Amino acid sequence: MTAHFPVTPASNPPPSQANLLEARNLSKAYGPVTVLSDVSFDVPARSVVTLVGENGAGKSTVFNILSGLTRPDRGTITFAGQPFRPDSHRAAVRLGVTRVFQEQSLVHNVPVYENLLIGEEARYARFGQWVDRKAMVRAARRIVETAGLDVDVERRTGDYDFSTRQSIEIARACLTPTLIRGVGEPLILLDEPTSALDRRDEDTFFDLVREVRKYGSLLFVSHRMAEVLDISDVIYVLKDGALAARLRPDETDEHHLHGLMVGRERARDYYYEARQHRELPPRAGLRAEGIRAAAGASEVTLEVRPGEILGIGGLLDSGKSELGKAIAGVRAPVGGTVALKDGAPQAPDIRRSARAGLGYIPAERLVEGxxxxxxxxxxxxxxxxxxxxxxxxxxxxxxxxxxxxxxxxxxxxxxxxxxxxxxxxxxxxxxxxxxxxxxxxxRPEVLVLDNPTRGVDAGAKQEIYRVLRDLTDQGVAIVLITDELLELIGLSNRILIMQRGAVVADVPAPADAKPSEQDLVALMLPGAASSSEQVEITT
Structure with missing residues (x-):
């Protein structure tokens, strides 16, 4: 593909006297499979550098090398002017390199302060016999206050929602190097940090990035091209384990980046909206009646027809993921029944539902998938x-x-x-x-999908969208739960909006009259809607 913008050759990053980290000719193979091939890049001091590329392009391998989880077969790294070759994650942390992993790594059944200071307990040991927990609590409070989080550090971590837990993990990686270990210029590795954040926590995250950037550097991986362009000083594009380009944000745009990553321009019909079914059979592929996902939640009744994609949206505390688990029978609901096609209504049970033709994909891949x-x-x-x-x-x-x-x-x-x-x-x-x-x-007849493209690059997302359209052509009924508004809008025939366990709006989303992001966000906010009556939206 011919680039539309000037590109600095990726193999020769410009020399600088102010690079916090310099990587040269990093290579790594697993047996016959080469995952990195002569990758060279710099992270200037007090900057945000972003790595973008398809899944499997080598981004995670770069992060694993920098965080001491794997050794390169060839290549050298210098950090703060010194050779850098950590033999463990702990060694990398001691040297000033911390990481937010793509999948959360918090311990749910311990207080927040223990997660924030995990591995630092020796600093708070007294006489080698006991740990000064009050001192740990004070240190943890300093971290969350600096990060701008409204979190009780003595509360059990698992009591917080997914987005808040992600914010806790980000705060730990960004602030413990300086506030706890006294590292003057840390390097923070952020692997898809915003994929699990709701909109409120995203603002807090970007404020934190701007603060950390005053004294440290951040190496950032994201599949959200808009935020890449907004936050980055330098962008490196990885393709098939090699560097394809080095760019500044003002030299490129989303379509250009996508073309460099996957070798083709992003299709304008990214969600295959032209394939969305306009006429649907009258019978239901799935009918859920009076489902209460948890005590205190409202009863939810819905149906999805063969060939239809029913989208479910809402803030992270809306109860949409809990509803998906209840419908699939992954987690027993408080009440209600589910019927598949012509089957009798029954209490949801994942074993029985799977045999009857229902499939379920969870949001937390490493934990449940x-x-x-x-x-x-x-x-x-x-x-x-x-x-x-x-x-x-x-x-x-x-x-x-x-x-x-x-x-x-x-x-x-x-x-x-x-x-x-x-x-x-x-x-x-x-x-x-x-x-x-x-x-x-x-060969399912019904699929319940909870954030099926979280942590997936733009090219792979489009492949998954194509598969979903193929399934609807085969008459599969799909329930799509997602935090990605454009995905929710682009794929769905109808969209249910939830607040605090209740459906508050049923929004039509025909291919030729899609609602806007602003329309849906307004409905997601508390007090925006009071019933599940169909909402008419002018587009």
Missing amino acids: IIPAFPVAWNFSIGSGCDLFSTRAGFWRRGAERRAAHRHIEALAVRSARPETPMHRLSGGNQQKVVLARWLER
Whole structure:
């Protein structure tokens, strides 16, 4: 592809006397698969540098090398003018490099202050016998106050919602190097930090980035091109394990970046809206009646027709993810029934629903979706162990499992994957494709998807959107729960808006008259709507 803007050759970053970190010719292979090839880049002092690229382009491998989780096969790194080759994550942290991982790494059943100061307990030990918890609480309060978080550090971490937990993790990575360890110029590695933040916490995050930038540097990975262009001083584009370009934000735009990442311009019909079904059959593919996801939640009744995508949106505390789990029977609801096609209404149960043709993809991939240490084939077949891949006598059909896994790896373009590859070797987006393949193999009639493209690059997102449209062409009914407003709008036939466990609006979203982001945000805010009557929106 011919670039539309001037590009500094990626292989030769300009020399600088003010680089906090310099990486030269980093290379890494796992067996026959090369994941990094002679990658060189700089992180200037007190700057925000962004790495962008498709899932599997090598971004996570760069972060793993910098955070001491893996060693490069070749290449050198200097940090603060000294050779940098940490042999563990703890060693990298001691030297001043901290990281926010793509998937949360907090311990839910301990207080917030213990998570903020995990690994720093020795600083608060007295006489080698006891820990001064009051001193830890004071230090933790200083961190959350500096970060602008409204958090009680003595409260159990798991009591907070997903977005607040992500903010806690970001605060830990950004502020403990300076406030606790006294590092003068830290480097913060941020791997998709905003993918789990709601809009309120995003503002706090960007304020924190601006504050940290006064004395430290940040290396940032994001698939949200708008925020990349807004926050970055320098952008490096990775493609197939090599650097494709080095750019300044004023030299590029979203479409150009997408073209550099995937080798083609982003399609204008990104959500395949032209394929959205206008005429739907009268019968329901799924009907949920009187579902109460939790005590205190309102009863929710909804139906989805074959070939329809019903979007569900709301703030992170709206209860939309809890509703998805209740409908699928992943978590038993307080009350209500679900019927699939012509089946009788029953209390939701994931085992029974899966056998009847329902699939479910969770939002928290590492916690609920995969077992990272197990191979791709096992993670793919885990939803079909009782029927598709075992005989009546209970013998495992390993050959059938391997052939099916290989077929889906090819069909979904799961990068750097073989059936025997451990899941933790795959990027987040490719892990998500394996989770999707798990249910595609079962030929579902209903799919409940909770943030199915979280942590997925623009090219892989478009592949997933194409698969969803293919499924609707086959008559699959889809419930799409997502925090991505454009995704919610672009894919859905109708959109339910939730507040605090109740559906407050039913918004039509035909292909030729989509609601705007502003329309939906207004409905998500408390007090914006009081009933689930259909909302007429002029577009």
